[in-house]
Amino acid sequence: MSLAPRAARLASRGLAPKALSHRLARPYASAVTDLTPNISYKAVTHPDSAVPEATKSLIQSQTHYLLNTYARPPLLFTHGKGLKLTDSSGREYLDFTAGIAVTALGHSDEGVNKVMAEQAAKISHASNIYWNEHAGELARLLVENTRQHGGLGLTKEGGSSGGKVFFSNSGTEANEGALKFARKYGKEVGGHKKTGLVCFTNAFHGRSMGAxxxxxxxxxxxxxxxLIPDVRVGELNDMDEERLQSLVDENTCGVIVEPIQGEGGVEASKVEWLEMLGRRCREVGAVLIYDEIQCGLFRSGTMWAHSSFPADAQPDIVTMAKPLANGFPIGAIMVRDRIAEVISVGSHGTTFGGQPLATAIGCHVLSRLSEPSFISSLTVTASHLEGLLGRLPKMFPGLLKTDLRGRGLIRGIAFKDEKGPGELVHLARERGVLLLTAGKDAVRLVPALVVSKEQCDHAVAVIESCLSIMQEGGWGKKDKA
Ligand SMILES: Cc1ncc(COP(=O)(O)O)c(C=O)c1O
Structure with a gap:
């Protein structure tokens, strides 16, 4: 194992190498074939308890007025740059959460900041009762990039047939609109009884009544x-034809599924299953909706997680949100032309959705994400991360399940013990690396898409150190599980 001797000596005494005292350590590259865990980062460098008095009292006063909907550690971030977040005491963290798969270009990106400032100085909002310069351009970029990169069943030869876009303000609203469009389409093609909706186990589509x-x-x-009536729940990846026939029937108007589940545990939908689902939807005239809010817009390595899927597994509607404006609120519903045909003036609407500020940023973000050089560098980094993460189940067989979940830069480490993910997130945070849990058994890594190989090395080295601490603490032993 290539652990530096000094770091090893310090680690064995429970001390951090000096560079780690509260700043991020220099990256530590580990060999992908090496199965000895890196234990350089066992010492706590960023204790949750070391919160400045001013921050503590600010949190206390905010608690007085904010609804208690989030369980948060006592951390308050004041600055961000790239993958670095700085808290109110000046401690730096390596952010592998990207604001929950949002800041694809990293925090406080200069290009995004410039577009935001320039557009805000011109006009931010004038309402959808008038046209604006950017909404139509962002819609064009979405449809034509989808045609180039694959998705929504669009083909490069497709000529004028394509898709149309409606802008919302969040992912939930995008799904809400997609469900409404499915109901409207269903009634128009199949009559008033065609209102059934289908979703799948462990799905997460949002928090409004419909979603x-x-x-x-x-x-x-x-x-x-x-909740709203007429919803059936199927088993994700259930290949049983008969069960599918009764799940999706003549009265089904819409089926919603994430090609790669985010919140549900980074579980991927199998392509063969999506083909079967797509065929059944077409058989009964139901709209197939792919929720790509978390896995879409290049996070999986391609524009859409479904970009390279065969024709049968192509959806009729795609919903997106999180990274589209790198953190400025936006969501969108992209529909095939035949769905667009049933949506008329007054069918749906919003005050803020598609406003010039959000869509100007969206145009900039999507143009950057779809640059060939950006995609090829993302591909290289993602495969480096895959190599690093692929070793973990072999290093920690008592702690981890064998499957490495996800694709590209949406990755899940699956634990045998359901309490494991929360523990790893906590241990890593106290060593300066921010991670997320997902579903019941997984830790999720969704770094900014500009993450470097060195940053992946560092995050995984910290994860290995934390898993070593867990293993030494008895996690993964039969009596603990
Ligand atoms: C797959 C998926 N769909 C929908 C949503 C809801 O999006 P929002 O929180 O922007 O409303 C999320 C949020 O995490 C998501 O991951």
Missing amino acids: LSVTPNPKYQAPFAP
Whole structure:
């Protein structure tokens, strides 16, 4: 193992190398074939308890007025640059959460800042009762890039047939609109009974009444029942033809699924299953909706997680949000022309969606993400990260499941013990690396798409050190599990 001798000596005494005292350590590259965990980062460098008094009292006063909907550590970030976040005491963290798969170009990106400042100085909002300079351009970029990169069943030879876009302000609203469009399309093609919606186990589609109704998690749904009627829940990746026939029937108007689940545990939908689902949707005239809010817009390595899927597995509607304006609120619904035909004036609307500020930023972000040089560098980094993460189940067989989940830069480390993910997130945070949990059993890595190989090396080295701490603490032993 290539651990530097000094770092090893310090680590064995529970001390951090000096460079780690509160700043981010220099990257530590580990050999992808080496199965000895890196233990350089066992010492706590960023204790949650070391919060300045001023921050503590600010948090206390905010708690007084903010609704108690989030469980948060006592961390308050004041600055960000690239993958670095700086807290109120000047400590730097390496951010592998990207604001939950949002800041694709990194925090405080100069290009984004420039577009934001220039557009804000011109006009931010004048409402959808008038035209603006950027909404149509962002819609064009979305449709034509989808045609080039693959997705929504569009082909390069497709000529004028294509898609159309509606802009919202968030992912939930994008799904809400997509479900409404499916209902409207269903009624127009199949009559008033064609209103059924289908979703799948562990899906997450949002928190409004419609989106929540297709998010079959009792923790989120139960307090707010009754939800909207006519929703069925199927098993993700269930290849049984008969069950599919009764799940999606003549009265189904829409089926919603994430090609790679985000919140649900970074579980990928199998392509063969999506083909089967797509064929069944077409058979009964149901709209197939892909929620690519978390996995879309190049996070999976291609523009859409479904970009390279065969024709049968292509959707009728794609929803997106998170990275489209690098953190400025935006969402979008992209529909095939035949769905667009049933959407008329007054069918749907929003005050803010598609406003010039959000869509100007969106044009800039999408142009950058779709540059060939950006995609090829993302591909190289993603495969480097895959190599690093692929070793973990072999290094820690008692702790981790064998499957490495996800694709590109949406990755999941699956634990045998359901308490494991929370523990790893906590240990890594106290060593300056921010991670997310996903579903019941996974830790999720969704760094900015501008992440470097060295930053991947560092994050994984910290993860290895934390998993070593867990292993030494008895995690993964039979009596602990
Ligand atoms: C797949 C998916 N769909 C929908 C949503 C909801 O998006 P928003 O939080 O922007 O409303 C999320 C958010 O995490 C998501 O990951």
